[in-house]
Amino acid sequence: MSIWSGWLAGSAIGALMVALYWVTNKQLGISTAYGYACQVLPGADHFRHPEFRRTNRWRLWFGLGIPLGAVLAGAGDGLTVTTGMGPLYEQALPQDLYLRGLMLLAAGTLMGLGARMAGGCTSGHVISGVSLLNRPSLLAGALFFLGGLLAVQVLFLQTGA
Amino acid sequence: MPAIHLVFGTGFGFLLSRAGATEFDFYARLFLFQDLQLLWVISSAVAVGVAGILLLKRTGAQSVVGRQALTFEGRPYRRGLVLGALLFGAGWGLAGACPGSVLAMLGQGKLAALPTMVGIVLGTWLYALLPTLRRI
Secondary structure (H helix, E strand, O other): OOOOOHHHHHHHHHHHHHHHHHHHOOOOOOHHHHHHHHOOOOOOHHHOOHHHHHHHHHHHHHHHHHHHHHHHHOOOOOOOOEOOOOHHHHHHOOOOHHHHHHHHHHHHHHHHHHHHHHOOOHHHHHHHHHOOOOHHHHHHHHHHHHHHHHHHHHHOOOOOO | OHHHHHHHHHHHHHHHHHHOOOOHHHHHHHHOOOOOHHHHHHHHHHHHHHHHHHHHHHHOOEOOOOOOEOOOOOOOOOOOHHHHHHHHHHHHHHHOOOHHHHHHHHHOOEOOHHHHHHHHHHHHHHHHHOHHHHOO
16 A cells, blocks of 8 residues: 655645535535434434434445545555554554454444544544634544543553554 | 545545555554654645635635535534543544544455444444433
8 A cells, every 4th residue: 555645645635625615515524424324223313313314414425435445545456354453553452353353342432422522533623623723623633632642652551662 | 416425535535545544553653653644644634724715715615516605614612522532532542543544444454443433333323322421
């Protein structure tokens, strides 16, 4: 997988967000798509209101595009399926694949719940919200980084990384 | 308009892959201050974003689809924001992925993103199931 320099890939992501805004008047974001998908689950009436469904249907299509784009990006390399994560997480997370999976499930749960409580994730609050200079998004973005910093520092304490 | 959003989503997935957002270890390296790739990605996305949004505001551009006046309302503050954002950040660092990048990782055949993605669905569902969480 060829990786561009950070500023180039980042600028392109910023331009994509602005283009989506210009074309459709919509703020790029992905976590609400999980809420839209959750309407099929029992007890999720919160995500079943007609107004929520009407304004967020586009997110499902946007979300479905993401893996397609990743397939395109890796098209030259040939698809490889792996459980590997790279040396750092493999060293810090449990070696047992089931335990590691449980830990990742818990981390994902924190993200899903936290994104709904905060009203967005890295894309909606940071890329779109901070670009709008929206104060709640600036606060959320700063706290995302603080939470990530604390969690990684604690996770890697015992590895000496 | 499903096709337009599918195309934008595809572009986003492609760029997340090129940005290295689909490499788990880039997240750990960011928060261990070993490699700031993802910080450059986010900062330059925001820099271009601020300039682009400003341009859209100044020119009074209408949306290309539907010809509506663009609205620039940000997401509102809510009571759970501080706790929620900290919980989100913790999960972000522990999993080495975010809700957008897990979808791209799955497209690349990185199976470790699967439990994370299932967890995100579970956490989102919990928010709907437990009214107490929505009142925090």
